[in-house]
Amino acid sequence: MRAATATSASAPVSLFRRWDIWAWVGLILLAALYPLSDPTTARLLVATQIFVLITLASNWNLIGGMTGYVDFGHLTFFGIGAYTVGILMTRSKEIVFAPQLSFWQAWVFSGLAAMVFALLLGAATLRLRGPYFSIAMLATLLAMREIVRLLTPITGGGGGLDLPPELNRIEEYYLSLGLMTLSVGLMWWIRNTEFGLSLLAIREDEVGAEMRGINTTLHKTTAFALSAFLTGLVGGFWAWQNTYIDPDVVFFEPRNLEMIIAVVLGGLGTVWGPPLGAVVLYGLREFFWNRFLFAHLLGLGLMLIFVVLFLPGGLIGLMQKGRAIPLHELLRPRPAVSQEEEA
């Protein structure tokens, strides 16, 4: 065998010598300084909403974009997180005979509850591939909304739950900024590890990944649980910020759709696509909302169709061809062994 060529690309590049992470750190620092400029409460709320959308999109991208399991019911975990915080802050005395918890105490459980549910659910649904998984998850979301509506003694049913109001916009701003930093930072780190490479391998060819020694069940379950944990935390935060939850506002389909559109618009499976897509989507949503109040959902739907048809690689795909994977490729039924090989 000939000796290896010593090129600059022949060795791993230190993660901290990457320009993209420093650009991200710079943006986070600027965002952290923003409240010092004495912005209005409305502006802080807008920024918080953008951070929440970026976080949701980034979390969804871990299972939908990187692992290739297009989850049409990811909002289930948001709902579990929201209701965990809501119940523990208002009903823990009646249900578990424990003292009512503060937000910070309840918040920890929001992520954990979503993660435990994801582990149980994933044991069944992650055996499905392509569109079958997507449909199973959508059904889970719809079922969960009805379960929450029926469990009135615990969840308040259709009447919902009122949470103790805090209304500290600065605190909310920093908390959502922290969540977003954690989520996007984690995606960047995962993408640069062997775990991230394995997830991409599973996305492209699960049988092939198994034959390369990758325990696909462990990898995709971990990604699913981690994604659910972070989404549960966002749900818990959102419930506290909103001070009121009911099945319709928590399991609100457009929110589910928005996190998917943000990822597809930015670039499926890329680290920076979801944040970029979320910011652009938020801007477009506000545009539609202001000009076409009664048809803004139609606008979002048309946008998803446009992106899928004409911008399959998303905005990142425009800049780096081939980096993002089109949605339709992930939704294609994928048999374990190709028909030719079965012959």
Add this chain to the structure above:
Amino acid sequence: MSTPILEGQGISKAYGGVQALYRVNIALYPGEILGLIGPNGSGKTTLFNALSRVIPVDEGRIFFRGQDVTDARPYQMARMGLARTFQVVRVYKKMSVLENMLISRSWRGVRAWNVLRPSRRETYQRAWELLEFFRIAHLAHMPAGALSGGQRRLLELAMASMPDPEVFLLDEAMSGINPALVEEIKERIQEMRQHQGKTFLMVEHNIQFISDLCDRVVVLHQGQVLAEGTPQEITENEAVIEAYLGV
């Protein structure tokens, strides 16, 4: 002969009403190069899929290094030291050639938390060595999907070699590769067998390649073992000639 390193005992597999394999016995010994031939649809790839645990078998047992692996999963087989290529090449088209190699690294001595860090320097080193050997190092940063059919075959061979496995299952791995490189790969296979004790089971339609390289040949026909012997015995076997030529 010593104990087989990979053995299938009485393997049967049916797809609906089609009996792809029926009570097939096959044994692969350490350091051996075994050829598996047969007409199209004879069950060669199904046997490969069964031995590498990609598909479950209906009947029979599979042993790897004496251990019953009939219920093992493909990733466990890979970690135990079995690598394979596929008849329809399986590379990660959206990822670069180098990333394809990094994914295929060895899992020996890897603890769960090790995957939470970037690929190690030694992994890169081995990847580059193999890319150089298979003459595709210049394509390292290209998406694998942009490679030609032959280049993808070479990449898949390089990926299979990446974890330094003990047993290679090569499913028509030479098709689409230029003859000069096939000769070089043939030498490399012989060298790996002689100096490193590697074992090979290969499906090939190129009878000359099989004759030059293999110690033994197993012929499959309609899901059953038709004949077994040295390449010379096989080429002179009337039943084999009849199965192939229908005369």
